[in-house]
Every structure is written in C-alpha cells, then in structure tokens.
Amino acid sequence: MKQLIVFISFLSFSIQSWAQNPIITNIYTADPTARVYNNKLYIYPSHDVQWNPEWEKLGAKKENHGHVMTDYHAFSTTDLVNYTDHGVIVAQNDVPWGLKNGYGMWAPCITYKNGTYYYYFPNTPADKSGFRQTGLATAKNPEGPFTIEPNYIKGLKGIDPNPFIDDDGQAYMYWGGGKGNSLKVVKLSDAMKSIEGETIAIKGLPQEYKEGPFVFKRNETYYLTFPLNYDTKNSTEEIAYAISNNPLGPFEFKGTIMDRFKDQWTNHHSIVNYKRQWYFFYHYNHISKAGNLRSTCVDSLFFNNDGTIKKVKPTLRGVGIHPALKKIEIDRYSKIENAKVDFTKKAGIPEWKITNVKPNAWVSYNAVNFDTKIKSIQLNVKSNSDKPIIEIRENSINGKLIAKISINNTQNKWVSIRKKIKYSPKGIVNIVCVFKSDVENSVELDWIKFK
C-alpha cells in the first residue's frame, strides 16, 4: 500500500491522502477522538513516538509503561478516503504547567460550545501533583490555532478526559483509569474551564481495569463506552459499553463492542455519526507491531433494533467509497483466500503487498465507485514464473469478467503493466482479483488502478 503525499510548504501544514486501515500512516497515532464540525469529520488522536535515549541527557525520564507522547496533531476528511494532517496543534513544551520533556500527552478529547472549540488533554504536571493533570486549550477553528490555558483544571487529576455536552447545554467531563469504580464523571461549569458539583465514581461496571471513557447519546440513551481489561497481567483491552437514561448514571453494563487484539495491550476508541452512518475509530499496531507505536483505524458501527451495539470487527478495508480512478491498495482487502499480506516497505510511509499466493487464491475489495467509464487497468506486480493470470471480476469470484491479465516473468522485479479491460462496471461494486496459477508463490500484487 502506498499513499500519496503532497507537502505544501506553508508552515508545518501538509495534505495527505489515505484510505483503508490504518487511516493515518505518516506518524503513529492512538486514542482517536472523531468529531463532526462544519460538515467535516475531524480526528484528534494522541501521537506515539519512539523513545530516544539522548533525551535522558535533557533530563527526560522514560515512564515504565513505555508510552512516549510529545504533542497532538489534528486530521480531517470529508469522504473518509482523503485525509488532511493539520500538523501539531498542542505540544508538550508549550504547556505552561507541564513538565518539560515529560512525554505524557495521553488520550485527548474535544468539544464545541458557542463558537469555541475546547480541547482537553492529559499531561505530566511540573508541580508533581499527580501522574497526569488535565489541561485545556481553546480555539475558534477546529484545526486551531489553539491557546493553552495557564493552569490545569483543578479536580480532574488523571487520564483520558472525555467532555460530553447534553441537549440542554449542560457539559459533563468523564475521565479516569484503573480498577474498581475508576471511571468518573462531573459537571463542567458554563465557561468549560472548571468543574462544578460533586464528582461521581461510576458504579455498576466490571471492577477490572478500565480507562478511556467515551460518551455519546442516541435516541435518549447515554452510551458510556470504554476499554476494559479483565486480566491486566495476561490479557489485553477490549472495548465495552454500558447504557443509562441519565448522563450521571446509574449505568447498566451491556458487553463488548470490539474484541481484544491479542498482540496489543491497549485499545481506545470513539464513536461518531457522519453522513448518516455510525463509525468506530480505534487504534491497532498494524505498522509497528509494537504496543506503543499505534495507528488509527476506522470501521463502520451498527445498532440492533433494541439500541444495543453490534460487535465491530476490525478490517483492513476500513470504510469509504473508493473512486474507481483512485489507485486501489488491494492489500487492504475486504476478504482474502489462499494468500497473505506482507510489507514491501516498512520504513517511512509503509507499503504492503499480496503475497504467498496459492492456487485458487482470491482477494476482494468492496465499494468501488465506477461513476466514469473505464478503459484500461494497471497492475503493479512481481513474478518469477511464466504466465500466471490475474482475473479482475465484479462482485464475486465467478462474477462478470472486467479484465484478464497474463503476467510475464518479471524476474522478481516490480513492474507496472497495463491491459485493456473487457467490461466497465457501473455504480458501486466490489472488485475481486482471482489468481490463476498452478505454481505457488508465482506472483505478488501491490496495487491496481483503473483508467
């Protein structure tokens, strides 16, 4: 998979184009909060970086959990296919109350009220008043510039702040992490810069480790969703949820939204409705395969008729209608049989390929929009045998034949080949690549592109 990058030399502003999971690959991002502002979908994740031992000379100390987090970026999209990176919006060494080089900028969250965007973030305090305190930065635009408040908000010691504003205008802050009744909620003042009234430790949830609360409202029901780990020593986090008819609870536990990843301790999510579809944003270590260098992903979320949430299965394909003329990274497949995916390039912006192709292998890629007539197809392939064939079919392995490409031996070099198509699909269809070769591993496929 290769992503198009256009750097615009205007401050640190860059525009990037991604699709499929992970949706952000130029930097490692985790804990994504997705919000819709001005008809655009914005993503506010945290930013994982690799620890540099040189930083110890500057007085920095690596925390033993291994998260190293320096600053926050904001991203936006209008089609869930092309994303813009708006650059750094808040950085650790600009936080007046923060420990310089503290590397503790964990999961942030944002909300909007009366013309102002309120961005809440955890950070290591310089006054040693706790592991993390919650800071606030405000802006007039969703991508900033943000102004950081001089002090942290008193009474919000801890991690993973999640502001929620109810339909009557009352704002609440959820936050916390740990075992027992560790998730908390409190009202925020009208000015959004302090807490008001009593802090409630939310009861009725599993007593094991929880963090990262994210609350949303649908049809008068308040959904409190959160990462949950039943066995912090031997297991990893799933995303679970509870419901209530009151933002302060009591909440009734309902179960799992996303099952745990076996090879990544954390997961952290947000849920948003955009253009009449619900989406589940989360993180997984697709690129690094390391627990503390995570990448933001998105998949669709659906409700049952009774308001309960259907489990979300993480996919590589992700979401978004793919324009037919945009390069298709087929290695971010919808379904695959008798083949595998591996990196072609891991450093920098990663790329993947379809490999280990066995006889009768096929790969499908859903939701490609053929709103223009296509004439040819281009494939980036590598082959070490004569005449393996790739058929491109519509919707299924026996579907209408779009193109049939016999591939010469490329002597194990990547080659881009072009072929006239036999049939141009119409509307939104699924693309299926069927590999026809009796020789195992005779061909690898990187991407396809219709013209």
Ligand code: FUB
């Ligand atoms: O990203 C650092 C921490 O890991 C977050 O604050 C937690 O929710 C977990 O994802």
